[in-house]
Every structure is written in C-alpha cells, then in structure tokens.
Amino acid sequence: MRTRPLKVALLGCGVVGSEVARIMTTHADDLTARIGAPVELAGVAVRRPSKVREGIDPALVTTDATALVKRGDIDVVVEVIGGIEPARALITTAFEHGASVVSANKALLAQDGAALHAAAVEHGRDLYYEAAVAGAIPLIRPLRESLAGDKVNRVLGIVNGTTNFILDKMDSTGAGYQEALDEATALGYAEADPTADVEGFDAAAKAAILAGIAFHTRVRLDDVYREGMTEVTAADFASAKEMGCTIKLLAICERAADGGSVTARVHPAMIPLDHPLASVRGAYNAVFVEAEAAGQLMFYGPGAGGAPTASAVLGDLVAVCRNKLAGATGPGESAYTQLPVSPMGDVVTRYHISLDVADKPGVLAQVATVFAEHGVSIDTVRQQGKDGEASLVVVTHRAADAALTGTVDALRKLDTVRGVASIMRVEGE
Incomplete structure (x- = not known):
C-alpha cells in the first residue's frame, strides 16, 4: 500500500462540504483500505473564514480558492460551492494544475458539461459528479457504466425532494400549495427562496444531465422543457384521485420510437396509483429507468441533505483516487450519438x-x-x-x-x- 497520502482540496464547507470533511476524518482508515492509500484533507476554501467549523483544522481554511486549486500537490478537488462562477473557473484551473475533480454542481454541469468534459480529457483528469443528481441514490454510475452495454429508452423520475414533499402533503392532507410550502420551509426542506425547486429549474438541470448520459448525446439545460408546480391545486388532486392517480413533479427523458431524437422535460403530471413512483413519499427521490435488455429498473432513496449527498461525493472520491493510483481515468463523456433534442x-x-x-x-x-x-x-x-x-x-x-x-x-x-x-x-x- 502506498504511504504518501492523496491530497484533497475541498471547495465549500456548507451543509454538504462539512459532511464530506467529517466523513473523511471519521472513516479515514476505511477509506485508506478501500483506496489503497491514505487521503488527506489539504485545504478548505470558504467565504467566511471566521466561522467555527467543528473537526476542521483552522490552518486548512482559506478564502483563496484559486490558489488552493493551483497547488501542484493537490490530487483531487471536491467542488460543492454550486453556481456557475467561480466554480467553472476553479474546476478548469484544477484540471490545468494536475487535479481531478468531484463535483455536485448540477447547474454548471447542465449548462457547460461538454466543455468541462473536454477540459478533463485535454489534461488527462477525471470529472465525476454522482452527487449532482438525486443525492445519495447511485444513478449516474449505473447509467454510465452498468448499463453501458444496453440501450436506455426512457428515464422517468422524481428528482427534487422539496417539490415531492409539498405535493405529497397536498395529496395526503388536502392542504393547498401555500400551506404545504410553508410546512416544507419550517421543516427545512424548502429554501427561503424556493423558486429553483418549485419552478422546476433544479429538476430541469438534473434532467439535462440524465438525458445526456442515458442517450449518449449532449443535452443542455436550455434543451429541457420546464413547468413549475405552483399552479397545482387541491382541485387537481381531487380530479387525480377520481382517475386513480396522484400528482408528481416529474423529470422525463425519452428516446423517440424511431431512435432519431430525444426529448427532456420537467412538469407536474398525474400518474396511476399503481405506478412505482406514486408511492414515493415525503422528500424522497426515485428514478424509473426503462432499458431494452434490462427492462424496468427503479432507483430510490434520499435525494438531498448533507450526509446523503456527501455519501455520493465520497463514493466518487474513492473511485477517482483509485484511478489516480492506477495511472488511469474513468469513463468520460459519451456523446457519440449526437441526437437532436425535439421540441x-x-x-x-x-x-x-x-x-x-x-x-x-x-x-x-x-x-x-x-x-x-x-x-x-x-x-x-x-x-x-x-x-x-x-x-x-x-x-x-x-x-x-x-x-x-x-x-x-x-x-x-x-x-x-x-x-x-x-x-x-x-x-x-
């Protein structure tokens, strides 16, 4: 076993980042055994350095994220700050200075995934992002690797826990939209500004990523049709029940029957009560995949939160570190089909x-x-x-x-x- 540790730079130390740091510390021996070398947290870039961060050596904390990723001794950069900039610049800088990247940044990947993948290939680095879609649920790797020999025709899923919690409350209690949103906010499921969730922007970014991987083609956020769920009413649920249905905000990615194009969309929809997605309650996520040989597959679990998302980040970290030790890189972008996205x-x-x-x-x-x-x-x-x-x-x-x-x-x-x-x-x- 190699004794020199693999050094990790952490960009962001909020809900997810702090859990990544905690797990790296508490599970250090297990991670060493699984990777084949120790991993060491070499720096943590934050906006507010004065904040007390339990379990993190203050000497590791910096506000200069660019200097951190430019260090020549960093093996892996974990990016959990979100947004487009400075995340995009930091990731490309990390590639240029010898580090692979693990990211949870769905918005950036949906907008500029192709350019980031190209930069990773140019510099011989890995770009992994299991945590960008559906939190702890293993989804991207099964689509990218386990189903690599199959043909995926449809991906249908609940990929936003906030909206599922709200709709579930409306369904089970008869509450109106605002009442259910207020409860979600009080419980911490909804942000103070819930627009990204309830208007479908979050789910649309995830749909773009899923469609690109599932259909081996480039799908950007702008290609995804989007409707929010703020207009769903108690009367809609009453009508759904009369039809033997419930209502969910769904991300739907489909390959055309003739195989010549794909579609990606996010909107509320009625689904039959006997469909597996109908029973997904609370803030949980679930994704239903239909493949030609494998048939119907269901992935279910917590789709957000510090510890669940950190679990996906650490899974990627282990894989990237193993690749680093082997002198190899994992699977990158697969966009060979170049299928058009239909309106x-x-x-x-x-x-x-x-x-x-x-x-x-x-x-x-x-x-x-x-x-x-x-x-x-x-x-x-x-x-x-x-x-x-x-x-x-x-x-x-x-x-x-x-x-x-x-x-x-x-x-x-x-x-x-x-x-x-x-x-x-x-x-x-």
Whole structure:
C-alpha cells in the first residue's frame, strides 16, 4: 500500500462540504483500505473564514480558492460551492494544475458539461459528479457504466425532494400549495427562496444531465422543457384521485420510437396509483429507468441533505483516487450519438383538462368539436353544473403537445368557455 497520502482540496464547507470533511476524518482508515492509500484533507476554501467549523483544522481554511486549486500537490478537488462562477473557473484551473475533480454542481454541469468534459480529457483528469443528481441514490454510475452495454429508452423520475414533499402533503392532507410550502420551509426542506425547486429549474438541470448520459448525446439545460408546480391545486388532486392517480413533479427523458431524437422535460403530471413512483413519499427521490435488455429498473432513496449527498461525493472520491493510483481515468463523456433534442410540441402523451363553462345545452358539443378539429381524441368527459355555471373535465387519448396547445387556444376563444382551470399531462400508463 502506498504511504504518501492523496491530497484533497475541498471547495465549500456548507451543509454538504462539512459532511464530506467529517466523513473523511471519521472513516479515514476505511477509506485508506478501500483506496489503497491514505487521503488527506489539504485545504478548505470558504467565504467566511471566521466561522467555527467543528473537526476542521483552522490552518486548512482559506478564502483563496484559486490558489488552493493551483497547488501542484493537490490530487483531487471536491467542488460543492454550486453556481456557475467561480466554480467553472476553479474546476478548469484544477484540471490545468494536475487535479481531478468531484463535483455536485448540477447547474454548471447542465449548462457547460461538454466543455468541462473536454477540459478533463485535454489534461488527462477525471470529472465525476454522482452527487449532482438525486443525492445519495447511485444513478449516474449505473447509467454510465452498468448499463453501458444496453440501450436506455426512457428515464422517468422524481428528482427534487422539496417539490415531492409539498405535493405529497397536498395529496395526503388536502392542504393547498401555500400551506404545504410553508410546512416544507419550517421543516427545512424548502429554501427561503424556493423558486429553483418549485419552478422546476433544479429538476430541469438534473434532467439535462440524465438525458445526456442515458442517450449518449449532449443535452443542455436550455434543451429541457420546464413547468413549475405552483399552479397545482387541491382541485387537481381531487380530479387525480377520481382517475386513480396522484400528482408528481416529474423529470422525463425519452428516446423517440424511431431512435432519431430525444426529448427532456420537467412538469407536474398525474400518474396511476399503481405506478412505482406514486408511492414515493415525503422528500424522497426515485428514478424509473426503462432499458431494452434490462427492462424496468427503479432507483430510490434520499435525494438531498448533507450526509446523503456527501455519501455520493465520497463514493466518487474513492473511485477517482483509485484511478489516480492506477495511472488511469474513468469513463468520460459519451456523446457519440449526437441526437437532436425535439421540441416539446413533438411530445405525445395524454392530457387532463378542466374547463369552466356555461351550464347550457350545446356546450359539450362545441367543446368536442374543437378537440376533433385539432386531431385530439377524447377518452372521457365529466360534467358538473349548477346555477348557470359548470365544470367540464376532459381526459384525452395520446396526442402531440402541439395539437393540445392548439386545442386549448381555440377553447379559450369560445364564448361558452369562461376559463381553462387546469391542464395536466397524464404519464406512467
């Protein structure tokens, strides 16, 4: 066994970074045995050096992250500061000065993953990022390595614990969106500004990463269609229950049936109660993978939090250190298919549309005519009326998103339609 330690620079020492440092210390002997050499925390870059960090030698703390990654003796840089800059510059600088990188930075990888992979290859370094998607759940490595000989056709998942907690509360208690969000905030599941979670930006970044790995093509954040879940109501859940469904914010990555393109999207959707994702409760994540030979696979576990995310970071650290000792690098970017990303209008699925209409004869016929004119076939209709007002719930057969959008635009122009209360896709059937 090599006695000279592998030196690790830690960028960021917040919730995740502090757990990485703690595990490196408390599990030092086990990590040494698994890697084949000791690992040593050689420096910790932070913004507030005066803050007391239990278990970390103050002599290791610095505010000069650039100087830390430029040190010639650093073997691995662990980046858990998030954001685009200075993380991007620090990672490329680390490659240039001889260090491999372990990152949890989903936003950066979704935006500039191709450039970072190219920089890693140019300098003969590793770039690992299991912690960027779904916290502790082993997902990226199975997609990148275990399923490397298979053809993945679909990845469908709950990849944001905050939104799943909120929707689960709305489903199980009948709470409204704001009430469920307030509880999530009080329990620490939601940030003071929850926009990245509830508007789907966090899940969209993860969808871009998953689609790129699953389909061996480059998918950027801008390629991912995104809808948040702030407009989901208790009435939507009541309708879902009548259909034997619940509502989840889903990240959906699909290969076209002809194999010539891919799609990536994030939006709320109704899924049947007997689908495995329907039973994912609280702040947990789960990802459902459909592969040609392996069939259907389910990955489930805590998708966020200091210790779970640090677990994924340490798993990558062990792998990168082993590669370092072997004088090799692990699998990098696989984008050989270069498949185009189709627009949302090409996506085909079912829809649940709730309309506020006038309660008078002929309304249903008018609405049905609009659906027919746009080539959207109706599966079921449910109508309730009272005192001149009515609600009309239409569930369609599978149709292209563009056709549904045209249908809804035309419905809004009808004098008898007072409003489109809700539009939701139906998935997982």
